[in-house]
Amino acid sequence: MTDKKNDKAFTSLLPIFEFIKPYKVMVASALIALLLTAAVNLSLGQGVKFVIDNGFIAGSQEQLTYAILILIAMISLLAVGTFCRFFLMSLLGERVSGDLRKAVFNKIVSLHPSYFEENRSGEIMSRLTTDTALLQSIVGSSFSMALRSFLMLIGGIIMLLITNLKLTLIVLACVPLILIPMMIFGKKVRKLAASSQDAIADIGTYAGEIIQNIKVVQSYNHEEKEKNAFGSEVEKAFNVAKQRVKHRSFLIAVVIFLTFSAISFMLWIGGMDVLSGKMSGGELGAFVFYAIMVAMSVATIAEVYGELQRAAGSATRLLELLKVKSDITTVEAPLTVSKTVQTDIEFENVNFSYPSRPDAPALKNINLMIPNGKTVALVGPSGAGKTTMFELLQRFYDPQSGEIKLKNSNITQISLTELRHTMGMVPQHPILFSSDVWHNIRYGKPDATDDEVINAAKQAHAHEFIENLPQGYGSFLGEQGVRLSGGQKQRVALARAILKDPEVLLLDEATSALDAQSEHHVQAALDQLMENRTTVIIAHRLATVLHADLIVVMDKGEIIGIGTHNSLLQSSPLYNRLCELQFDKAAS
Structure with missing residues (x-):
C-alpha cells in the first residue's frame, strides 16, 4: 500500500x-x-x-x-x-x-x-x-x-x-x-x-x-x-x-x-x-x-x-x-448592489458553528435588523458571539442555516470584493504590516494620494506622533508594528479605516488601547466618521456605547435583549449586572 x-x-x-x-x-x-x-x-x-x-x-x-x-x-x-x-x-x-x-x-x-x-x-x-x-x-x-x-x-x-x-x-x-x-x-x-x-x-x-x-x-x-x-x-x-x-x-x-x-x-x-x-x-x-x-x-x-x-x-x-478549494467563493453571476439602496443589514434565523468546533454553536437563531445610518452596539461577556457576527458579516465564514442580507440582498449572492469593499474594520488588536506608515494607512485605499493619507491620519489623531518618528510617514514600523505603542498602532489602524471611507463601519472597541486624552480626541473623530454611516460596535466598555441607537445584549451565542441603554436597564438582568460591575468599579 x-x-x-x-x-x-x-x-x-x-x-x-x-x-x-x-x-x-x-x-x-x-x-x-x-x-x-x-x-x-x-x-x-x-x-x-x-x-x-x-x-x-x-x-x-x-x-x-x-x-x-x-x-x-x-x-x-x-x-x-x-x-x-x-x-x-x-x-x-x-x-x-x-x-x-x-x-x-x-x-x-x-x-x-x-x-x-x-x-x-x-x-x-x-x-x-x-x-x-x-x-x-x-x-x-x-x-x-x-x-x-x-x-x-x-x-x-x-x-x-x-x-x-x-x-x-x-x-x-x-x-x-x-x-x-x-x-x-x-x-x-x-x-x-x-x-x-x-x-x-x-x-x-x-x-x-x-x-x-x-x-x-x-x-x-x-x-x-x-x-x-x-x-x-x-x-x-x-x-x-x-x-x-x-x-x-x-x-x-x-x-x-x-x-x-x-x-x-x-x-x-x-x-x-x-x-x-x-x-x-x-x-x-x-x-x-x-x-x-x-x-x-x-x-x-x-x-x-x-x-x-x-x-x-x-x-x-x-x-x-x-x-484546495475555498469554502467561501463568489457565485458565478453575483448581484450588482445599487449605491442608492440603503445600507441595511439583516440577520434572519442565523445559526453557525466554527468548522473546528462543529458541536459547539457560536450563534443560535440570530435575528437582528441594523438600519441604515444607525449605530448598533453588541455587548455581552466573552464568548457571547459578538466577534463571530463580524466574521459572518465579512463572509470569512458562512452560516450553516439562515441568511445575512445587505441592502436587501443575501451576502452570498454579492461578490466578495464588493461586499468587503462596503465594510471597514477596526479590530481591538490592530494588525500592522512590516512596512512604513504610508503603506499601512494606504492599505485602506491603495490609490490614495499623500494628502489623503495625511488627512486620514490627522482625523485619527495620529499625524503628530507620526511626524515625530525618525523618517515621519516613511518610518519602518517593524514586524506587526512592534516599534509603536498599543495606542499608536490603534490610531494607525483607525486612519486606515477612515481612508477607506466604508459604508459600514465595524468597530471592535477601537479606542480600548488609547490613553484618556487620545481616547477623547479619537472618539470625537469616530463620532464624526460614524455620522450618517451604518456602524456596528463590539463594546467591552459600556460607557462607550451609552448613546448608541440600539444596544444588542448577547450571551452564549444568543440575543437575549435589544433596546436602548435606559430600556435595557429595566428589561435585561444581564445588561443591568454588566453596568453595575463596570460603573461601580469605575466610581470606586
Whole structure:
C-alpha cells in the first residue's frame, strides 16, 4: 500500500510540467544546446581515437598537432553549448519556481479562514519556500542533468556497439546489476525524503511561533527550555536527513562500484585484444572513453533519481495545496448592489458553528435588523458571539442555516470584493504590516494620494506622533508594528479605516488601547466618521456605547435583549449586572 502511494507521489512530478509549457521557446533552445553538447561529447571519443592512432602510434608531429587542434575546437564548441544549456535551464528553473510560488501564494490568500485553523502556518510557509526551491533545483538542474545523462547513455551505448561489439555486450550484461540497487534504495530514499520535508516544516513552525511570541517566552524565563525543545526538533530532522543521505550515498557508491568494476573487467579483456592485435590502441582508447561516459551517465542518473524521489514529495504537497478549494467563493453571476439602496443589514434565523468546533454553536437563531445610518452596539461577556457576527458579516465564514442580507440582498449572492469593499474594520488588536506608515494607512485605499493619507491620519489623531518618528510617514514600523505603542498602532489602524471611507463601519472597541486624552480626541473623530454611516460596535466598555441607537445584549451565542441603554436597564438582568460591575468599579 505504501509503495503504491509512493509511486503515485512520484508521478505527481508530471503536473509540474504544466508550469513549463508557457516557456516552450526557452525549453526548445535549451534542448538544442543539449543535443549539440551531447553530439560533441559523443564525437570526442572519435577524436581520442584519431589522436592515438594518427598522432601517437603513427609518430607524426603534424598529424598529432592537427588532431589536437580538432580536439580543442570540439571542446570549445562543447563549452559554448554547455553555457547555453546551463544558462537556459537554470533560468527556466528560476522562472518556474517563481510561477509556482505565485500560484501557491495566490491560492493561500484566497482560502477560507477555517483552512488556517486546521493547517499550521509554518507548514504552509515551508511549501511556499522550501518545496518550491527544491522543485526549482529539479527543473533548473537535475532535469537537465538527467536528460543529458540519458542522451549520453543511449549515445554512448550506440558508439560502444559501433566500436566493439564483444566488449559492449560485457558492459550491457552488468546493467541489471546496477538497476536493481537503484530500484531498491530509490524507494527508501523517496519515503525518507517526504519525512525529511515534513520535519523541516515542523522546525519552521516551531521557530516561527517562538519568535512571534518572544516577549512571553522571555517574561517566563523559558529561553533555555525553548532552546532545548528547538534543539530536539532540529535533531529529529537531522536524524531523518541522516538516514536519507546514508541511503542515497550508498546507492551512488554501489552504482559507481559496479559500473567501474565492469569497465575494469572490460579494460582487461580489451587490453588482451590489443596485445593480440585484434584491435588498435585507438579503438580501445575510444571504447574506454565511451565506457566511462556511459558509467558517469548511469552514476548521474542514479544521483538525480534520488533527487527526483525527494522532489516527488514536495510536488505532492504543493499540488495538494493548489487543489484546495475555498469554502467561501463568489457565485458565478453575483448581484450588482445599487449605491442608492440603503445600507441595511439583516440577520434572519442565523445559526453557525466554527468548522473546528462543529458541536459547539457560536450563534443560535440570530435575528437582528441594523438600519441604515444607525449605530448598533453588541455587548455581552466573552464568548457571547459578538466577534463571530463580524466574521459572518465579512463572509470569512458562512452560516450553516439562515441568511445575512445587505441592502436587501443575501451576502452570498454579492461578490466578495464588493461586499468587503462596503465594510471597514477596526479590530481591538490592530494588525500592522512590516512596512512604513504610508503603506499601512494606504492599505485602506491603495490609490490614495499623500494628502489623503495625511488627512486620514490627522482625523485619527495620529499625524503628530507620526511626524515625530525618525523618517515621519516613511518610518519602518517593524514586524506587526512592534516599534509603536498599543495606542499608536490603534490610531494607525483607525486612519486606515477612515481612508477607506466604508459604508459600514465595524468597530471592535477601537479606542480600548488609547490613553484618556487620545481616547477623547479619537472618539470625537469616530463620532464624526460614524455620522450618517451604518456602524456596528463590539463594546467591552459600556460607557462607550451609552448613546448608541440600539444596544444588542448577547450571551452564549444568543440575543437575549435589544433596546436602548435606559430600556435595557429595566428589561435585561444581564445588561443591568454588566453596568453595575463596570460603573461601580469605575466610581470606586
